[in-house]
Amino acid sequence: MPAAIPVYELGRVPYREALAFQRRAVEMRSRDEAPDVLYIVEHDPVVTVGRSGHPENLRAGEDELRRRGIDLVPVERGGDVTYHGPGQIVGYPIVSLAGLPGGRDLHRYLRDLEQALIDCLGAFGLPAARNPSYTGVWVGEKKVAAIGVAVRHWVAYHGFALNVDPDLSHFDLIHPCGIRHLGVASMASLLGHAPPREAILAQLARAFSRVWDRPVDYPAPLEMLASAPPAPLTSHV
Secondary structure (H helix, E strand, O other), rough: OHHHOOEEEEEOOOOOHHHHHHHHHHHHHOOOOOOOOEEEEEEEEEEOOOOOOOOOHHHOOHHHHOOOEEEEEOOOOOEEEEEEEOOOEEEEEEEEHHHOOOOHHHHHHHHHHHHHHHHHHHHHOOEEOOOOOOOEEEEEEEEEEHHHHEEOOEEEEEEEEEOOOOOOOHHHOOOOOOOOOOOOOOHHHHHOOOOOHHHHHHHHHHHHHHHHOOOEEOOOHHHHHOOOOOOOOOOEO
């Protein structure tokens, strides 16, 4: 039976700290010093700019973002500009692609992330789907989950951000993922309420178990904590 993928919820973690943590975790996974894992976090407001980022997709300058308490961070993931903040479930799978059904196929990995999120949202009655032109998960013409990944030594990191109940006005400060003609939504804006976080995490674990054909355990069994990469130096719940 394939090894289980544990899920660790780290709470509120500053984005730059989580990024450094991911990089350490990737190195550990690539040396087989740690298992495949899925980290769940929430961030303070931050705009990140991926490898395909274009300055014109920032609708507010760095000074304006700072005035609003929003950090600006360039990152190595694919994609353009995106936003993270309270009210999102941000998932960082640190997984060896060789151990997943699609193998070392990055396109398949992205589609699998989309499918897991589609299945999760479907469990709450939301008709989520792909948009053939853009990576991510959509309900109608509004994006509900953004996806951006990077790969080092065939170990994937970065991941997805699911909008549960964030401040949607913050997305007005950017052209999310460089897309100007489509909108952004959250589970709360579509359902009229935000489902309990624990219920969403449980559905995510089930969805990833199906997509990856491996047990994905939430919460993580305590006996696996010893083999996990060290947690960030500080975290804020």
